[in-house]
Amino acid sequence: MEQVEARCHFRGNQSQENLSMSDTADLAEFRQEVSDFVAANCPADIRARVASYHKIGVEDQLAWQRILAQKGWGASTWPVEWGGTGWSVRQRFIFDEVQAEFDCPPAPHQGLRHIGPVLIAFGSPEQQQAFLPRILDGSDFWCQGYSEPNAGSDLANLGTNAVLDGDDYVVNGQKIWTTQAHESQMMFALVRTGRGDRKQHGISLLLIPMDSPGLEVRPIISIDGWHHLNEVFFTDVRVPVANRVGDEGAAWTYxxxxxxxxxxxxxxxxxxxxxxxxxxxxxxxxxxxxxxxxxxxxxxxxxxxxxxxxxxxxxxxxxxxxxxxxxxxxxxxxxxxxxxxxxxxxxxxxxxxxxxxxxxxxxxxxxxxxxxxxxxxxxxxxxxxxxxxxxxxxxxxxxxxxxxxxxxxx
Ligand SMILES: Cc1cc2nc3c(=O)[nH]c(=O)nc-3n(C[C@H](O)[C@H](O)[C@H](O)COP(=O)(O)OP(=O)(O)OC[C@H]3O[C@@H](n4cnc5c(N)ncnc54)[C@H](O)[C@@H]3O)c2cc1C
Missing domain, CATH: 1.20.140.10 (Butyryl-CoA Dehydrogenase, subunit A, domain 3)
Structure with missing residues (x-):
């Protein structure tokens, strides 16, 4: 209730926000509330790692995500019906600013800012129910399976193949440069389910559990000496048709x-x-x-x-x-x-x-x-x-x- 009132109030200030970057009294109060919460709840050891630009792993990101979700602040950009905060754009920036000031770990953005909004816009009700709450509460970390050895800048050239077999797709092929695949529970992947007039046609978006049989993750150590990146190989990996987002072959839009x-x-x-x-x-x-x-x-x-x-x-x-x-x-x-x-x-x-x-x-x-x-x-x-x-x-x-x-x- 308290949050709903605050939300309406801040919406009323939108035009004023556009004129000035400085906080109005309401926004100053909001900034203080966020600062107090972050100071009291973001774990000190995680903040120290962030402050010194050491490698931040999924564990740190999800630990903070869980704390934010419990507070009701887990998804500042999502609609309220999916657990979003209903904050104005200016409030979201204040939230980002306070988090930066306190050296909080980055949000698990592949779930929150990439596949989450896609599911909200194009996912089935079952997919929304199954995946969105787990992104929000920090249960699942997602990785992005777009790039392949012959499909980077020319992404539509991708060749990882998904063939329909009963209620499943059978996936074969390879992704590369997959950030944090080794620490993720789920991947959203572009796969080829057909061929059309243009190479952008016939591409589908699948949601693939990372513990699927036949899926293998191999590390790539990058120039900074850390392990963020991976190759991911698919050998007859079965993915339920129910895990395809939107229409078959129409994923270029998504x-x-x-x-x-x-x-x-x-x-x-x-x-x-x-x-x-x-x-x-x-x-x-x-x-x-x-x-x-x-x-x-x-x-x-x-x-x-x-x-x-x-x-x-x-x-x-x-x-x-x-x-x-x-x-x-x-x-x-x-x-x-x-x-x-x-x-x-x-x-x-x-x-x-x-x-x-x-x-x-x-x-x-x-x-x-x-x-x-x-x-x-x-x-x-x-x-x-x-x-x-x-x-x-x-x-x-x-x-x-x-x-x-x-x-x-x-
Ligand atoms: C740290 C890191 C993290 C990444 N994480 C992910 C991830 O999580 N998931 C994922 O799917 N991918 C990820 N990628 C892959 C990234 O999206 C691709 O590396 C990128 O799109 C470039 O593709 P490529 O590496 O195949 O290079 P190429 O496409 O082969 O390009 C090689 C060079 O040619 C240039 N070039 C290519 N085409 C043109 C053109 N038409 N005009 C002018 N110049 C051109 C490029 O700019 C580049 O300099 C990551 C990459 C890095 C480095």
Whole structure:
């Protein structure tokens, strides 16, 4: 009841929110409420790992998700009938900001922000009942089975095959670069169930339990030394037809719906970027010292100032896009622009961090699984990890193609 009242109240402030980034009295109260809860409930050991850019595993993410779900804050972007908070876009940003300030782990976004909205929009009532509550309460972690060795930028080229056999599809083929497949309970996968005039036709979306017989996960260790990525092999894996989302062969529509959300995902990381920028500034001030390094220090601080101002601009752009998404208005070029700009921005930010703090770490760098420097921030692995930003979710070149096609035609 208390929450419903708060919700109506905040909705009334929407136009005011558009005019100003500063909190109104109601929003300040909301910020305080979220801060008090987060400070009291987000486990200290998890926060310490996040603060030092050590690897955050599924366990940490789900532990925090369970706590948020119990509070009723598990899905800030979902409709209220599916356990969403009903918060305004501005409130969601405040929630993201507070979480970044307190170094909370990232949301399990593959479930909450990718397949969750797809199920809400296109899933059957049975699928919604079976999967949405388990995403919300942190029971299931999901991974994304899109890319294949011959289908990355050209995703529609995918060849993992699903053949109907009674009430099941029998799946054979391979996915690659599957983030956290080794820690997931479920995968949403694009598979080929037929061929049409165009290669985008004949693709279906299946929900596949990761413990299915015939499914094998093999690790890929990335340049940062951590194990996020995997290859996933399917040998006669049986998936019930009931686990196909929407119509057979029509998944390209759902895949694009999902990719738009994936490419807007970095907007939720703006607050984390601001916290990171602040830490990089502190790092420059403590590590790049002395008269001999004065020029270097000034150059790093200059680069950082440019990153700061771009972050502010992108935040506004991101808010507008997410407002449009929430109101079912077309998002146009925003997902590609945001994906492109954030990739470059986070790379620049972590490059400055690595230049200021990573040099010493580079000298004794051995690829870590749980952190090579347990007592300090991992500037170097974080810098290395961020190289992938301009690749995952669609490369920067592909985003530029999409933007230019939209602006100038084919
Ligand atoms: C850290 C990380 C996590 C990932 N997580 C997942 C995941 O969880 N699930 C998943 O399904 N996938 C995931 N991916 C895969 C990612 O989506 C693909 O790597 C990406 O789409 C690029 O595909 P590719 O690797 O096959 O490269 P390719 O498509 O082979 O591209 C190679 C190069 O050619 C360029 N190129 C290709 N086509 C064009 C073109 N038409 N015009 C101009 N340049 C072009 C690309 O920009 C790139 O530089 C992840 C990747 C990384 C690095």
């Amino acid at each position: 895949a694009k719906f999902l990719l738009d959300r994936e490419r807007l995902g970095p907007v939720h990381q703006v607050p984390g970027g601001a916290v990171l920028a602040r830490r990089v500034r502190e790092l420059i001030e403590t590590e790049v010292t002395g008269p001999a390094r004065q020029g270097e220090r000034a150059a790093l601080l200059g680069r950082l100032a440019r990153v700061d101002s771009r972050l502010m601009g992108l935040r506004r752009l991101g808010e507008e896009a997410i407002e449009a998404l929430a109101a079912d208005r077309p998002v146009g070029l925003s997902p590609s622009v945001i994906k492109l700009a954030f990739g470059a921005l986070f790379q620049e930010l972590t490059e400055i961090g690595a230049e200021a703090g990573g040099r010493r770490q580079a000298l004794d760098f051995t690829p870590p699984e749980q952190g090579n420097h347990p007592d300090e921030a991992e500037w170097l692995p974080n810098f290395l990890y961020q190289r992938a930003r301009t690749i995952f979710g669609g490369t920067s070149e592909v985003q530029r193609n999409l933007i230019s096609r939209r602006l100038f035609g084919n």
